[in-house]
Amino acid sequence: MKHLQFITHATDRYTDLDEVRMALQGGCRWIQLRMKGATDDEVLSVGREAVRLCHHQHATLILDDRVALCPLIGADGVHLGRRDMPVAEARKILGPHAIIGATVNTVEDLCRAVDEGADYAGCGPFRFTTTKEHLAPLLGLDGYRHLVAARKKLSVRLPLIAIGGITRDDIPVILSTGVDGVAMSGCIVRAATPVEEMHKICKTINPTL
């Protein structure tokens, strides 16, 4: 089964919690709460409700960046970038069952994610996106082929999740590179009907479900 992670990105139209509800209604079962610029108090309040909504649907909720808040909201894990807390340090705080994702742009990042015990790698950006500032170099399809080959050489099973500017039409060709799933935000929250779009994306990723 291929993976789909939805990443919240509050807009004028939708709050983070609106987006969590819509993603769940559309069938997504892996959500990242990403509240850049929010205070810890805001993340605590929204995060507790997001976890409640997700767990009610047997979905997984991971929090972006803020390791210390994960136990306080009951998150299933955290996503950490190259300038965030190292994965190994987060593991000591969150324990062996936490799902810890690491951002990967290069083979060097991949090796570090493996060494530090990450559970998956968010590999991007695939293409330009306005959802994140200060983007690393774009990977494109060749970048994914390169990371898949490097993973094979390392003989490890770390799931690779493509991210960055991905739309529904991109999914088949991205998955054909050998990555294990995709993470998406903007193309869902900007869709005319996000719940329907999410439903179509779920079907595209796992047509037999």
Ligand SMILES: Cc1ncc(COP(=O)(O)OP(=O)(O)O)c(N)n1
């Ligand atoms: C699945 C996934 N992959 C990559 C990222 C980016 O994380 P990071 O590099 O720490 O940047 P911010 O998201 O914190 O701005 C991610 N969040 N999720």
Ligand SMILES: Cc1ncsc1CCOP(=O)(O)O
């Ligand atoms: C968080 C993040 N990290 C790399 S690209 C990106 C944004 C993903 O959102 P979108 O699907 O809207 O490009």
Ligand SMILES: [Mg+2]
């Ligand atoms: Mg980060």
